Amino acid sequence: MKVAFVTGANGGFGKLIIIELLKAGYRVIGAMRNQANQKEIMDMAREINLNQQLEIVEMDVTDEERIKEVSKWISDHFGQLDVLINNAGYSQGGFTSDLTMEEWENQYDTNVMGVIRTTFHLLSLLRKSTQGKIINMSSVSGYFGFPGMGPYCSSKFALEGYSESLRMELLPMRIYVSLVEPASFKTGIWEKGLEVGERIGNDTIKKNAYAFAKQSYQNAGDPIEVAKLVRRICEANRPKFRYQVGKGAKSLWLMKKFIPWTWIEKTVMRKLNR
Secondary structure (H helix, E strand, O other), X not given: OOEEEEEOOOOHHHHHHHHHHHHOOOEEEEEEOOHHHOHHHHHHHHHOOOHHHEEEEEOOOOOHHHHHHHHHHHHHHHXXXXXXXXXXXXXXXEOHHHOOHXXXXXXXXXXXXXXXXXXXXXXXXXXXXXXXXXXXXXOHHHOOOOOXXXXXXXXXXXXXXXXXXXXXXXXXXXEEEEEEEEOOEOOXXXXXXXXXXXXXXXXXXXXXXXXXXXXXXXXOEOOHHHHHHHHHHHHOXXXXXXXXXXXXXXXXXXXXXXXXXXXXXXXXXXHHHO
């Protein structure tokens, strides 16, 4: 039985990804910051009679010592790892003029360094698989910098660059790195980002940027679509590098790729200034 490790196990995508992988026959280890929050995911697994295939461990991706301990635990119990899904993360919104350095640092510590720490310490276990896979959960914000979302967008841009390098480094070992780039989905990740509404005051541009973000969240899709895509990537023999998913994700990627930046800039600024 193949073994998969999923960080952010109690998040919106995390829980659904775990259930999809259990259905696909994987032994799944879910990592969450507080093991006391495992009841919901264990109940979901129990409903489909697959709870015996699920292990929950307490792990914060910002705690390197704990990641080392979990890596040793996986080695002792399973000997190898077939799939690593770096799903843990959150969205820090806000304009640069309103954010503290601590908010920037915390965003990067989780969304970027958290992925790097986890990958580094689990890589030796992935090498023992006949065909390992690493799936990094990015976002449309990893290729388009939305105003008022600088910390989140830049952290996802960094994740994309890291993932490109990692893909090339690990292909000779038959370890496939893939990025999942969702549009807006109904998960808890946007709650943090939308808290910036308290800081915008009477600034027109900030108000419109916040209104756009809020509307996107309200029109967000069902996260099961992302979970099913992750399952397909896990089951693929040679998964590709990038996967856009959700309403507008592919069109936004094509727009950024082929339309001149000056046109995009004018369109965005027109919407923010109206």
